[in-house]
Amino acid sequence: MREAMARFVRDGMSVVMEGFTHLIPFAAGHELIRQRRRNLTLIRLTPDLLFDQMIAAGCARKLVFSWAGNPGVGSLHAFRRAVEQARPQPLELEEYSHFGLALRLQAGAAYLPFLPTRNFAGSDLPRANPNLKPVVCPYTGQQLWAVPALEPDVAILHAQRADQEGNTQAWGLTGVLKEAAFAARRVVVVVEEIVSGELIRRDPNRTLLPGFKVDAVVEESFGAHPSYVQGYYDRDNDFYQRWEEISRREESLQAYLATWVFGVSGRQEYRERLGETVRRLRAASLPCEPVNYGY
Amino acid sequence: MSGEFTAREIMVTAAARMLRDGEVVLVGIGIPNLAVNLALRTRCPNLMLIYESGAVGARPARLPLSIGDPALVAGAAGVCSMPDVFQYYLQRGWIDVGFLGGAQIDRFGNLNTTVIGDYAKPRIRLPGSGGACEIAVLARKVIVVMPHRRRAFPERVDFITSPGFLGGGRERAELSLAGGGPEAVLTDLGVLGFDPETKEMLLVSLHPGATVDEVRVQTGWELRLASPLGRTEPPSAEELRVLREELALSPAPA
Numbered sequence: 073m074r075e076a077m078a079r080f081v082r083d084g085m086s087v088v089m090e091g092f093t094h095l096i097p098f099a100a101g102h103e104l105i106r107q108r109r110r111n112l113t114l115i116r117l118t119p120d121l122l123f124d125q126m127i128a129a130g131c132a133r134k135l136v137f138s139w140a141g142n143p144g145v146g147s148l149h150a151f152r153r154a155v156e157q158a159r160p161q162p163l164e165l166e167e168y169s170h171f172g173l174a175l176r177l178q179a180g181a182a183y184l185p186f187l188p189t190r191n192f193a194g195s196d197l198p199r200a201n202p203n204l205k206p207v208v209c210p211y212t213g214q215q216l217w218a219v220p221a222l223e224p225d226v227a228i229l230h231a232q233r234a235d236q237e238g239n240t241q242a243w244g245l246t247g248v249l250k251e252a253a254f255a256a257r258r259v260v261v262v263v264e265e266i267v268s269g270e271l272i273r274r275d276p277n278r279t280l281l282p283g284f285k286v287d288a289v290v291e292e293s294f295g296a297h298p299s300y301v302q303g304y305y306d307r308d309n310d311f312y313q314r315w316e317e318i319s320r321r322e323e324s325l326q327a328y329l330a331t332w333v334f335g336v337s338g339r340q341e342y343r344e345r346l347g348e349t350v351r352r353l354r355a356a357s358l359p360c361e362p363v364n365y366g367y
Numbered sequence: 368m369s370g371e372f373t374a375r376e377i378m379v380t381a382a383a384r385m386l387r388d389g390e391v392v393l394v395g396i397g398i399p400n401l402a403v404n405l406a407l408r409t410r411c412p413n414l415m416l417i418y419e420s421g422a423v424g425a426r427p428a429r430l431p432l433s434i435g436d437p438a439l440v441a442g443a444a445g446v447c448s449m450p451d452v453f454q455y456y457l458q459r460g461w462i463d464v465g466f467l468g469g470a471q472i473d474r475f476g477n478l479n480t481t482v483i484g485d486y487a488k489p490r491i492r493l494p495g496s497g498g499a500c501e502i503a504v505l506a507r508k509v510i511v512v513m514p515h516r517r518r519a520f521p522e523r524v525d526f527i528t529s530p531g532f533l534g535g536g537r538e539r540a541e542l543s544l545a546g547g548g549p550e551a552v553l554t555d556l557g558v559l560g561f562d563p564e565t566k567e568m569l570l571v572s573l574h575p576g577a578t579v580d581e582v583r584v585q586t587g588w589e590l591r592l593a594s595p596l597g598r599t600e601p602p603s604a605e606e607l608r609v610l611r612e613e614l615a616l617s618p619a620p621a
Contacts, residue, residue: 093435
């Protein structure tokens, strides 16, 4: 992890770290905080606790996003401090709706300069973000709205498993993982386990990314905690609720980073320190029947 | 408030009753999630629950804290990507009902979840749109659920995240928004609808125990009343049982 983050993520880069509630690459984000990356443009539909921590740690110059809250709990307080009070430093915002930002990644993935949508008419979002522009359909004359392609420097994504070649499989909610990977110049995938190519090839429909689009694979068990990995561990909803208290004051948030990010050498030590929580979150067994690829 | 049920329970129940069996519903977190799961477990066993996270036909075994909860995936009819949800399900017109809430709603049903104050220098920075803008623009109809408080019901919202009827009258129609706009607003005090011509919000029905004065005090403009003004049916014993036992909604006031 240390090597992958040092090699692929430089100060000032634009970095998309996706995973919608599911598969959020926390271990990678913590490593970027430890390496004290600066001036990053951070891209996520839902900044979540991950970017709240990275903003508090001073990694971010700009945020490209569509919903900045702690789902079902409340605010992202480090995000709010940065926007409302410029603490610890100002944060530039570029704001979309989920559809708008998903479409930006899709345009980037498809190598189109923009994509149109029937969304946004009547909303104030285009006034807040001049990247949302009206466009007229050349065939029907209909008024639509356009979003520009987004091509981040790096995508960092979490998944259940990959093989040595980087062929990556994910199941459960996949959000905009595929769009983010194909839109980005470089792709780092963090997986719960590296498995054999033979195992991947027995179930090709489950492959989200082909190996040639993946620049590095990092094996990091429990690497998405406190988010979850379907089939491996549950979302740590208790922690998401505790974050409200931890992040409300700058001092307690910094104390959290000191203990759980700077105070550990990596995810293995983090996991050991979690102790009983790891057992509590272990996924129940709910397998599906194998399918027949025979012909 | 009656001792038998809370303000939150009647709000959730009234919202659940807006749904018809077989409808395709795009569900958000919080109260909409409770309302839709209540409807699914009572009057609408064939409700199709779609979450913007990509869970299609979800049958969650536990009440999810977030719209990306793993319980939405296990047992769902399908799972798709978010670009699929927004393009093929929502934009194509397959979503009958979108459920929304917000920090502010105004006289013409416009919703704000972005900022309180000026956008460039906000007094309070809220989470933003998420999927709300596209739901408000594209769903066939929108149902809004939020507690009735004066600061949440201003005459004009500070920022239109999700368009309702804009300035009222034909303004929404003239912009050719694909969806029909807000149909009802369910609060802890009553059920509100919209005048078919002016598109102004109207009080349609009062919840048990609530008064017109109370609603007016909590509304930031001179709210008109439908004639005749209805009375909301209280939650049934079965609705309360599902809410408290199956959906684990604490009977303590929220």
